[in-house]
Amino acid sequence: MSFCVVNKDKAKVFELVQGEKELMREKLNLMICRPGKLIVFEGIDGAGKTTVHKALKERMRCRDDIVFSGEPTNGEYGKKVREALRDGNISEKELLYLFIQDRIEHVKEVVIPALKEGKVVVLDRYYLSTVVYQASELFSMRELLFLNSLFSPAPDLVVYFEVPVRVALERLGKRGEVLSVFEKEEKLREVKANYEKVLGFFDVVRINALLHVKELVSEVENVVIDFVDRRWR
Numbered sequence: 670m671s672f673c674v675v676n677k678d679k680a681k682v683f684e685l686v687q688g689e690k691e692l693m694r695e696k697l698n699l700m701i702c703r704p705g706k707l708i709v710f711e712g713i714d715g716a717g718k719t720t721v722h723k724a725l726k727e728r729m730r731c732r733d734d735i736v737f738s739g740e741p742t743n744g745e746y747g748k749k750v751r752e753a754l755r756d757g758n759i760s761e762k763e764l765l766y767l768f769i770q771d772r773i774e775h776v777k778e779v780v781i782p783a784l785k786e787g788k789v790v791v792l793d794r795y796y797l798s799t800v801v802y803q804a805s806e807l808f809s810m811r812e813l814l815f816l817n818s819l820f821s822p823a824p825d826l827v828v829y830f831e832v833p834v835r836v837a838l839e840r841l842g843k844r845g846e847v848l849s850v851f852e853k854e855e856k857l858r859e860v861k862a863n864y865e866k867v868l869g870f871f872d873v874v875r876i877n878a879l880l881h882v883k884e885l886v887s888e889v890e891n892v893v894i895d896f897v898d899r900r901w902r
Contacts, residue, residue: 706825738791
């Protein structure tokens, strides 16, 4: 694929990624030999994946072969992303740029080192979220998928939390927090449809996120444990 870089904002994002030559080499090396595995939790806001991710991190805290992380991170750029999502005072192009910066840092400092050590990395959101949430006139979903794949190792497994938009909105409302720019009905319906367009490119396990939280955690734990154990067979 080639980019028609005629927009300066588009060029800025593309140049950011193109500048990470060493990171792209590391990513390519992992395509040839990847000792570890990468599992990613995805779904619309309110699907319950963050709750499950936190619960599994606690349950598996004694396992040194599993690394739990997520995006946006708690790093410099991740904090800026969270602030921007909360306040809504940022343009789409600026937000995308922050997400990419945060992911570059995350992949470089957490994801690739853990995979090289032969560990299983379990993420709460990854670049699929950027693809489905931030596709716009600036970048299409296909372009975002390609752009992120230049430096980000592909997931070995995507655990997709399926939930109706109305239920997700009810859950978000019960949190008592101000909804982010992404947590609106029209946006969530668009994102849910976008997920269906890109999930076919990955190995996916679909989870019924309407289950009671304890059942949901147990079901996802079984999926993760089964996947981890299969590595050694």
